[in-house]
Amino acid sequence: MAWGVEMNMTERSTEAMRRIYVLASIEASNMGSQKVETEHVLLGLIHEDITLVNRFLARDASEVSIRGIVLACSTLSERIPATSVSFSDECDRVFSFAAEEAHLMGREQIGIEHLLLGLLREENCLAAQLLREHGADFERIRKELATVPYQPLPREEKIRSATEQIRKIFASAHQLPPRNPEEFASATSRFEHLTEKARRTIFFARYEASQLGSSVIETEHLMLGVLREDKAHLDLYLPSIDSIVTIRKQIEEHSAVHEKSLPGERLPARMNFPLSDECERVLAYAEEEAGKLGYERVIPAHLLLGLLREEGSFAAQLLREHGAEIEHVRSGLKASPKQADGSDPGDLSKP
Secondary structure, eight states: OBHHHHHHTOTTBOHHHHHHHHHHHHHHHHTTOSEEOHHHHHHHHHHHHHHHHHHTOSSOOOHHHHHHHHHHTSOOOOOOOGGGOEEOHHHHHHHHHHHHHHHHTTOSSBOHHHHHHHHHHSTTSHHHHHHHHTTOOHHHHHHHHHHSOOOOOOHHHHHHHHHHHHHHHHHHHTTSOOOOHHHHHHHHHHTTTBOHHHHHHHHHHHHHHHHTTBSSBOHHHHHHHHHHHOGGGHHHHOTTOSOHHHHHHHHHHHHHHOTTBOTTOOOOOOTTOOBOHHHHHHHHHHHHHHHHTTOSSBOHHHHHHHHHHSTTSHHHHHHHHTTOOHHHHHHHHHHSOOOTTSOOTTOOOOO
């Protein structure tokens, strides 16, 4: 849906909602995305009123922290005009959910509090994942808003805040990594056999590497990416683990003495974090596993199989310690129905 068309469909939206449409479009254009995705909308929501967002989080979010994750999970490209971007299907559903929530609350106008609920209802989107990781709970937020409705900022403060936030977004565009066309072409081609969920796994791994102070993506970072992106299969992957927190702690301890890590130092998220030689082999193994199991594209589970096949890696060691067995994972995938394109039923991305 084109930006101008979308704007014409917001007669019931509050001024704050309209500003978020604009802010999200600018975010997408700065990152070179042809589509406004839910993560861009979340950034717009944080720009508009971070107090509202943090009201419902167990762990406060900040513009810097959320932007860092979004950048790490995005394939950046050349900037495009904000008026040229269109809203993704996920965003369209989010806006529809927001309208439903406003109706259920008896509100004539669709506000940003309804948008927050709409993002959480689109459960598999990146924005919903980020909100849940910070402690957001859909039912709790809905009940609290029914009890204590959202009170927007005064008009003068809104205008001043919106102007400042737009200035910041445009300024942040100059801080994004340099765009090398050959680098983007190479990254696109090498991941063309991966589903969208598997690509996000790689991007999450890049973010994990930056947070743990590693200059390369190691197998343990890739494993964290798989566990983060595909929580639905956690019991299949790690039958004896109590939580992902346990395995993350082991990785942090390992990173503190790992020769390629810089203890206590977080590196800026960027596109060209190289994959270690072990990870390169893992990707090759994952493609083999996908082919053997009749999948057209690699899903996160195939990446996990690839990690297990790289037997000497730290990730394989951790996976085995927590009960992961390669044949058990393979059997679980064989027993699961696939989409027409051979992808995982939980991955609704198209080939």
